[in-house]
Amino acid sequence: MHIKQDMVAGLLGLRSKRLTISTALNFLKEKDRSAYDSIVRSDILKWDWKDYSKYDRQLEQDKKIQEAFNLRLIELSLINFQIRDQHFNFFHFPELKLYYESKGDVNCLDWMSKMHIIVDAIYLRNSNHDWYVSEYFSPKDTGLQSIFLFRTPMSILKYLTEGNKVSPDVKIKKTYENTEEFQVKGLSDAIELSYSFIDWINGFSSGKGVNDFLNKMLKLGLLDQRTYDIVIKSESEPIMEYSGLGDKDKDRLRKIYKVKDYHFYSWWGKNILDLTSRQGPKDYLEKMEEGGYIRTYKGENGVRVELTEKGLRAIA
Numbered sequence: 001m002h003i004k005q006d007m008v009a010g011l012l013g014l015r016s017k018r019l020t021i022s023t024a025l026n027f028l029k030e031k032d033r034s035a036y037d038s039i040v041r042s043d044i045l046k047w048d049w050k051d052y053s054k055y056d057r058q059l060e061q062d063k064k065i066q067e068a069f070n071l072r073l074i075e076l077s078l079i080n081f082q083i084r085d086q087h088f089n090f091f092h093f094p095e096l097k098l099y100y101e102s103k104g105d106v107n108c109l110d111w112m113s114k115m116h117i118i119v120d121a122i123y124l125r126n127s128n129h130d131w132y133v134s135e136y137f138s139p140k141d142t143g144l145q146s147i148f149l150f151r152t153p154m155s156i157l158k159y160l161t162e163g164n165k166v167s168p169d170v171k172i173k174k175t176y177e178n179t180e181e182f183q184v185k186g187l188s189d190a191i192e193l194s195y196s197f198i199d200w201i202n203g204f205s206s207g208k209g210v211n212d213f214l215n216k217m218l219k220l221g222l223l224d225q226r227t228y229d230i231v232i233k234s235e236s237e238p239i240m241e242y243s244g245l246g247d248k249d250k251d252r253l254r255k256i257y258k259v260k261d262y263h264f265y266s267w268w269g270k271n272i273l274d275l276t277s278r279q280g281p282k283d284y285l286e287k288m289e290e291g292g293y294i295r296t297y298k299g300e301n302g303v304r305v306e307l308t309e310k311g312l313r314a315i316a
Helices: 002-011 021-031 035-041 052-061 063-076 154-161 195-205 212-220 226-235 246-260 265-273 279-290 311-316
Strands: 088-103 106-125 132-136 147-153 171-175 177-182 191-194 294-299 302-308
Touching: 021 035, 021 088, 021 106, 021 132, 035 088, 035 106, 035 212, 063 132, 063 265, 088 147, 088 226, 106 154, 147 154, 147 191, 154 171, 154 177, 154 195, 154 212, 177 195, 191 195, 195 212, 212 226, 246 265, 246 279, 246 302, 246 311, 265 279, 265 302, 279 294, 302 311
Parallel strands: none
Antiparallel strands: 088 106, 106 132, 106 147, 171 177, 177 191, 294 302
């Protein structure tokens, strides 16, 4: 009898072991490859930022989930297995999306998540085996709205993606066991972020700056083109007038004046501008050119930069 049950269980996809996180993730891969790729490539599973117990309770009471799972159990019960016990185990896989929002004069990104759910249940319990069955439920299946995780002002993203450099707009207000609280210029409310998120964004950006980070988010599909364009436009700095030049800008102009050869943007950033991000040197030189301080000439070996009359007056 047990041999027959074992054979039928195998044919119907029942398992003798409960799903682990890794096997549940592979189960998701079979059901929704796009969501799987997004979750794995973003490394979001490294975060420890959410307690899903309330979603467990909501799902257990959800009629759509119950109906879908019951249909699966009815299908299995045609072989006359007797259901003695059902213990449900929920696996939540968050799929990130980033959206833009302006809070007064502060530009922010809202971090949202769609939840992909895998339910693992004991279908049959007998003297020899616990038989398990699993079902996948998309965000549309569950009816769960996208979950708001937290908000990050662009000044915090700049601070974190540039390797926690000192910023006049960002101050660490408090530290806790698992989180850090930031005070941001222009916002009355503090921003609290988990250390796991801070470590993730530091590692993911590799200190290359916010533009490089946003480019990665765009390529991964976590940031759509429209939002990306809005963020880049909102963060573009105004043309710098002479009265607005700081000592650091003047020092950079003096260094630029001494260089007569073509060089790639990375060389300009490392040796002259002290900018480590991939996009930073290009953005800075374009901004200075728009302000009328320099002229750039592009060639096969990079960019040559010369100071205009306005630039020469600025360093006189």
